[in-house]
């Protein structure tokens with residue numbers, strides 16, 4: 001009988017154990033079935049259905065326009081592909097800030113309609129009431145501090161955050177608050193590596209960085225950026241593992257040429 005591989009589903013508890021063992025956590029974004037299937041087959045630990053879908057999939061310049069229904073659509077597509085990775089979905093802008101009852105309703109809709117494992121919220125002290133209310137319903141939360149793209153209109157720029165002492169101390173306080181509230185982990189985006197390492201040391205929960213140095217417990221990147229599908233976005237923290245935009249365009253050009261020259265389909269490609 002052929003050996004069937006046993007799939008161990010990644011849980012928030014497994015991430016916690018990974019931190020204790022010093023095993024780094026790998027995380028990437030996905031927004032659709034086909035890509036999510038590849039990431040899961042490659043044995044990635046965590047898939048984030050990020051609201052970066054607003055930029056990458058829908059072409060908006062910020063993450064603000066994407067709706068709850070659209071995030072649920074992306075999350076459901078991802079969930080149909082995944083059997084191993086932990087799947088976290090971003091709660092979109094406007095669904096949890098300022099009103100904890102609405103936050104809980106939004107989180108419940110996400111969990112019920114997509115079947116994901118957890119939600120991610122941006123912010124610290126200012127959203128803690130929503131965090132606590134969602135957690136009280138048994139929904140796991142991943143926090144997100146540092147550069148929080150949903151607040152772009154407050155910051156006005158995507159530059160490195162928490163470079164001054166006051167903002168750094170606020171970030172450390174917020175991180176402790178999120179841990180105390182019961183978040184299972186925190187994403188730290190675009191902050192000095194030293195600060196990322198400090199938060200990672202001080203907190204017991206896993207810290208996953210994007211532009212937060214290598215002293216954190218894991219790394220996350222936007223899939224389309226690391227594969228080189230997006231072309232204009234080139235922050236210092238981004239490592240491109242491929243130049244897919246050129247490969248895709250090259251394949252499309254070759255196809256156009258074959259169609260025009262009636263080189264496709266050939267004898268073997270027709271009935």
Ligand code: KIV
Nearest residue numbers: 029050051052210220
């Ligand atoms: O939406 C997203 O892709 C994110 C990552 C940048 C962490 O939040």
